[in-house]
Amino acid sequence: MTKPALLLLGLALAVPLPAPAQEGEPGAQSPGGTIVVGSKNFAENRLLGEVFAQLIEAHTGLEVERRLGLAGTEFCFEALRTGSIDLYPEYTGTGLVTLLGAEPTASKFEALATVRAEFLRRFDLHWLAPIGFENSYELAIRADLARSGERELRTISDLVPVAPTLRAGFGYEFVERGDGLPGLADTYGLSFANVQSILQAPKYQAAAAGAVDVIDAYTTDGRLLVYDLLVLEDDLGFFPPYEAAPLVRGDTLERHPEVGAVLGLLGQAIDEGRMRALNLRLQEEHEPIEVVAHDLLRELELLPGDVETVAPERQPRDSGLAAYMWSRRRELSTYTAEHVGLSAVALALGILFAVPLALLLDRLRTGTSEAMIRIIGMSQTLPSLALFGFLIPVLGVGVVPSVVALWIYSIFPILRSSCTGLREADPDAASAATALGMTEGQVLRRVRLPLAVPTIMAGVRTAGVITVGTATIAAFIGAGGLGQPIIAGVQLVNIQQILSGAIPAALLALAADAVLGALGKWLRPRGVGP
Amino acid sequence: MRLRGVSKVYPGAGSADEVTAVDGADLEILEGETLALVGESGCGKSSLLRLLNRMEEPTAGDLCFGDAALSTFEPTALRRRIGYVQQTGGLLPHWTVQRNVGLVPELLGWPKERRRKRAEELLRLVGLPAATYAARYPRELSGGERQRVAVARALAADPPLVLLDEPFGALDAITRAEVQQTFMRLRASREQTAVIVTHDLDEAFLLADRIAVMRRGRLLQTAPPQELIDRPADPYVGELLDRAAN
Numbered sequence: 001m002t003k004p005a006l007l008l009l010g011l012a013l014a015v016p017l018p019a020p021a022q023e024g025e026p027g028a029q030s031p032g033g034t035i036v037v038g039s040k041n042f043a044e045n046r047l048l049g050e051v052f053a054q055l056i057e058a059h060t061g062l063e064v065e066r067r068l069g070l071a072g073t074e075f076c077f078e079a080l081r082t083g084s085i086d087l088y089p090e091y092t093g094t095g096l097v098t099l100l101g102a103e104p105t106a107s108k109f110e111a112l113a114t115v116r117a118e119f120l121r122r123f124d125l126h127w128l129a130p131i132g133f134e135n136s137y138e139l140a141i142r143a144d145l146a147r148s149g150e151r152e153l154r155t156i157s158d159l160v161p162v163a164p165t166l167r168a169g170f171g172y173e174f175v176e177r178g179d180g181l182p183g184l185a186d187t188y189g190l191s192f193a194n195v196q197s198i199l200q201a202p203k204y205q206a207a208a209a210g211a212v213d214v215i216d217a218y219t220t221d222g223r224l225l226v227y228d229l230l231v232l233e234d235d236l237g238f239f240p241p242y243e244a245a246p247l248v249r250g251d252t253l254e255r256h257p258e259v260g261a262v263l264g265l266l267g268q269a270i271d272e273g274r275m276r277a278l279n280l281r282l283q284e285e286h287e288p289i290e291v292v293a294h295d296l297l298r299e300l301e302l303l304p305g306d307v308e309t310v311a312p313e314r315q316p317r318d319s320g321l322a323a324y325m326w327s328r329r330r331e332l333s334t335y336t337a338e339h340v341g342l343s344a345v346a347l348a349l350g351i352l353f354a355v356p357l358a359l360l361l362d363r364l365r366t367g368t369s370e371a372m373i374r375i376i377g378m379s380q381t382l383p384s385l386a387l388f389g390f391l392i393p394v395l396g397v398g399v400v401p402s403v404v405a406l407w408i409y410s411i412f413p414i415l416r417s418s419c420t421g422l423r424e425a426d427p428d429a430a431s432a433a434t435a436l437g438m439t440e441g442q443v444l445r446r447v448r449l450p451l452a453v454p455t456i457m458a459g460v461r462t463a464g465v466i467t468v469g470t471a472t473i474a475a476f477i478g479a480g481g482l483g484q485p486i487i488a489g490v491q492l493v494n495i496q497q498i499l500s501g502a503i504p505a506a507l508l509a510l511a512a513d514a515v516l517g518a519l520g521k522w523l524r525p526r527g528v529g530p
Numbered sequence: 531m532r533l534r535g536v537s538k539v540y541p542g543a544g545s546a547d548e549v550t551a552v553d554g555a556d557l558e559i560l561e562g563e564t565l566a567l568v569g570e571s572g573c574g575k576s577s578l579l580r581l582l583n584r585m586e587e588p589t590a591g592d593l594c595f596g597d598a599a600l601s602t603f604e605p606t607a608l609r610r611r612i613g614y615v616q617q618t619g620g621l622l623p624h625w626t627v628q629r630n631v632g633l634v635p636e637l638l639g640w641p642k643e644r645r646r647k648r649a650e651e652l653l654r655l656v657g658l659p660a661a662t663y664a665a666r667y668p669r670e671l672s673g674g675e676r677q678r679v680a681v682a683r684a685l686a687a688d689p690p691l692v693l694l695d696e697p698f699g700a701l702d703a704i705t706r707a708e709v710q711q712t713f714m715r716l717r718a719s720r721e722q723t724a725v726i727v728t729h730d731l732d733e734a735f736l737l738a739d740r741i742a743v744m745r746r747g748r749l750l751q752t753a754p755p756q757e758l759i760d761r762p763a764d765p766y767v768g769e770l771l772d773r774a775a776n
Contacts, residue, residue, distance in 0.1 A: 432621070432622075432680075433622060436614055436633055436683070437607070446622075450624050451624060526667060
């Protein structure tokens with residue numbers, strides 16, 4: 001078999017093979033059914049997602065697929081609305097103000113009643129029984145600034161006159177949301193010296209380091225107990241109530257009513273104090289989410305006695321990175337396999353798309369094809385989260401939109417190099433071949449394409465490294481990969497967890513570079529190149 | 531091959547004026563002769579050559595190959611019957627010397643064994659024993675060896691006509707003399723019609739039976755070398771010869 005034929009075969013095999021977690025209508029395939037549980041990308045919401053998942057696993061025959069850590073409220077909600085996930089933990093205030101765009105209300109009963117009715121009517125989504133705690137936004141200020149000299153700040157109103165001298169570090173959503181900074185600023189007439197957007201977890205460290213003065217916090221955030229921060233009272237009652245509750249698709253409840261019943265067990269089960277303590281275990285003790293979730297369900301006596309449940313492996317505290325990675329080897333190898341699968345499929349699709357496209361563009365005038373390449377090149381500049389923003393309403397979350405996004409990023413380098421390779425591959429040889437009677441097709445197949453292979457493969461190599469490097473974004477939309485521990489680690493400020501994803505990801509990029517380099521060498525026709 | 535009033539005009543690109551590369555050329559190429567097209571660079575001699583194998587199409591005028599109009603030949607079929615050597619490169623870098631020489635036979639569907647034999651024979655003729663050279667790749671050859679291979683390739687399918695576009699122009703003087711000798715030896719051994727484009731008048735005198743002098747797209751005079759010297763039809767021809775003599 002010739003090398004190109006072998007390569008094509010390899011590509012053909014690569015495409016259907018890995019697809020790590022096949023997507024589809026949730027619950028459509030396996031006989032017992034599958035439930036896809038999502039969560040947002042901060043510790044408490046992840047934990048609730050994990051708690052839902054373990055509870056469903058313990059009490060029903062359903063398979064549970066976890067898509068925890070989706071990048072924000074909009075991502076979760078779109079994923080739920082389009083059926084990529086079946087349920088996720090949401091907060092009534094967020095549902096009311098962010099998702100419905102309604103006016104905030106001070107009554108938690110009114111908030112729940114409104115979101116229940118409206119979500120059912122508009123989206124066929126059900127708010128199940130609230131879990132028991134409220135997790136409202138709060139403003140917290142460094143204690144040393146709250147009490148300095150004669151000044152003592154206790155309420156947000158007290159903050160207003162001094163705010164113009166203070167630096168704020170707020171979460172991304174908080175800065176944008178109507179029930180966040182914009183509304184707050186309106187209500188109190190608040191304005192800061194400057195406002196920086198920071199992920200939720202590192203905000204506390206930024207405040208502790210004196211890099212920012214005021215942050216937005218959550219009521220249930222365990223770190224309020226640890227860091228020297230003072231919560232300012234919302235004396236004008238601006239922040240709406242945020243009761244946590246499972247938000248579930250109507251068709252999921254229809255298919256699996258037991259899901260509703262099981263999640264109902266959590267009704268009023270967790271109060272703010274308990275939630276704060278749980279969050280602290282995640283945020284400061286860096287305990288694995290599965291362990292904390294399991295402990296909670298045991299304490300609540302929500303795990304059936306007759307079902308033997310195996311507690312997830314506990315991580316010895318303060319051990320080294322190697323020990324940490326060893327203890328997580330099962331997850332890490334799954335993430336690695338997902339990562340390789342996503343990258344390989346996207347790259348294969350990129351090659352199968354970009355090389356034929358280059359052949360097409362090659363038939364156009366140089367100016368025209370250059371213009372087309374430049375237009376396609378703009379896809380490269382699309383930020384990945386923006387790209388997901390476009391893809392999720394159409395493709396949902398998970399593997400498919402991740403592969404599509406990576407595929408889009410892989411096209412340009414391959415296209416660019418293929419066009420250059422075809423145009424610049426020994427024009428003398430091509431013209432001589434034409435002058436000696438080769439048809440245009442023969443010149444392309446026998447001369448220009450083989451001679452372009454080294455250049456094309458250089459582009460494939462670049463695309464491969466980009467794809468492997470970018471594949472960490474897949475974790476934003478629940479497709480797993482090595483971005484999973486990285487993003488979770490950033491949210492939990494767990495350096496070991498970050499490194500446990502970042503190191504294998506970097507090694508994979510190096511490996512991709514080496515493998516694709518070797519492949520390029522193997523495919524390079526003899527008599528060509530160095 | 532006969533040309534009657536052949537012109538080639540390249541349309542101007544953008545604001546550039548159109549360029550008349552060949553202007554009303556009348557020319558007859560006799561069977562078995564070697565005709566040299568000489569002139570300064572840009573005088574249109576390469577364009578004229580490329581009209582002969584339909585690498586370019588004339589803007590005006592008629593070309594005949596044998597008794598038939600050139601335009602009635604299918605271009606790729608025509609080119610397989612006309613040998614072609616260009617100034618540099620032209621060998622396919624990813625093919626061995628043997629496969630390069632056998633290119634036109636391969637296009638014509640000759641069986642493999644016949645192609646191999648033919649390549650061996652031609653390589654011997656151009657002074658490159660097949661045992662040493664057949665399996666090499668072009669980049670493993672010197673410039674002179676490459677042009678020898680290119681000449682062998684042009685002759686592989688026994689074409690009635692060979693076109694050579696500055697075939698030795700890129701070689702150093704000593705190598706050029708050697709390859710020229712090889713070319714002359716080949717020519718002597720067969721009744722090969724050849725058109726060779728060169729800016730080197732010495733080369734034209736050495737290799738050609740007749741010389742056609744071109745200037746600014748026009749054919750000024752087509753005659754055997756001695757006649758050019760004795761009776762230059764145009765002051766430019768005399769001037770060119772004087773310059774070459776110095």
